[in-house]
Amino acid sequence: MIEFNQVSKVFAGKEAVRNLTLHIEKGSFTVLIGTSGSGKSTTLKMINRLVEHDSGEIRFAGEAIERMDARALRRRIGYAIQSIGLFPHWNVAKNIATVPALLGWPKAKINQRVEELLALLNLDTQLASRFPHQLSGGQQQRVGVARALAADPELLLMDEPFGALDPVNRQALQQEMLRIQKLSGRTVVLVTHDIDEALTLADQLVLMDGGEIVQQGRPVELLTQPANAFARDFFGRSELGVRLLALGRAGSAARRGEWLEGEPIAATLTLREALSQFIARRTDKLPVIDQQQQPLGVLHFSDLLRQRETN
Structure with a gap:
């Protein structure tokens, strides 16, 4: 172009x-x-x-x-x-x-x-x-x-x-x-x-x-x-890990086929934003919904470590 x-x-x-x-x-x-x-x-x-x-x-x-x-x-x-x-x-x-x-x-x-x-x-x-x-x-x-x-x-x-x-x-x-x-x-x-x-x-x-x-x-x-x-x-250099999280999405990292009760997060949320939710809610698992507000899966705190490979 x-x-x-x-x-x-x-x-x-x-x-x-x-x-x-x-x-x-x-x-x-x-x-x-x-x-x-x-x-x-x-x-x-x-x-x-x-x-x-x-x-x-x-x-x-x-x-x-x-x-x-x-x-x-x-x-x-x-x-x-x-x-x-x-x-x-x-x-x-x-x-x-x-x-x-x-x-x-x-x-x-x-x-x-x-x-x-x-x-x-x-x-x-x-x-x-x-x-x-x-x-x-x-x-x-x-x-x-x-x-x-x-x-x-x-x-x-x-x-x-x-x-x-x-x-x-x-x-x-x-x-x-x-x-x-x-x-x-x-x-x-x-x-x-x-x-x-x-x-x-x-x-x-x-x-x-x-x-x-x-x-x-x-x-x-x-x-x-x-x-x-x-x-x-x-x-x-000191912010590398957090910025890498900004490249991943909750929907891509969520484990499909799992679900749990509680306030869900959107699949479009970045993993950096999801990290804030993990900290604010003091939990290691978050339910994730898709754009149609339907259950998509569960994001585990440990899944944030996988984002480097998925990007």
Whole structure:
């Protein structure tokens, strides 16, 4: 879907990105992570030409982006950012419909798409007539994501999209993005500085420093096989075990065919979250239910030790 080949970008005589080579597969959820100034946001913005690269080549769906019309390119790419950028004097429906309207979609098709996206992002249809200032921060961010998805883009770029949200809304929207990405098979590239968010969302993780890629691969590979001391220190040597637990799910580790009484936990809970439940409830076994609220099995405290092998 996206190829960077020896790409560099210079700002005021300083290289922000240096000889970057990166291939992003179609249908993947790729997360760019690193310290401030590592080049991750610049890398993201070069994909849709909000920032033009100085050397090397970037290809989108097999075509060099410098040979594409910038506006036509951007209409094939959804873009969601932390500040959201909703138009304050437009209601929710009109904000979501921004790109389809620019593309000349029929009104009936636009209305149908707005309804689909409100449902997809668990937003009440009554919100369609409200204005941004009448929404909570979490609702505004969901509308921003809906707008980015409105024209059914081939690629979705997200730059620190959940950074301004409180922990509860942030976690909820992360799960929504995972669900949407799995349902649609859409390619997503997200920038974050939050390690836990990156581990939750990524199937491909790209660690950057000083405008270069330090290491890339599956999250479990970066945690258990760090390429160097920077990668090892970035993810935290003392927190390795807990972060590995964040990669596993209760449903995958639960023992099928077993059941016990008590308040169940959801199969989608990470093993890290399950660990908190074990401690809070002072137990070594937890019942697990599936998405249909049906009994799935029992998670044993000892099963947390198996997660490294299952990831």
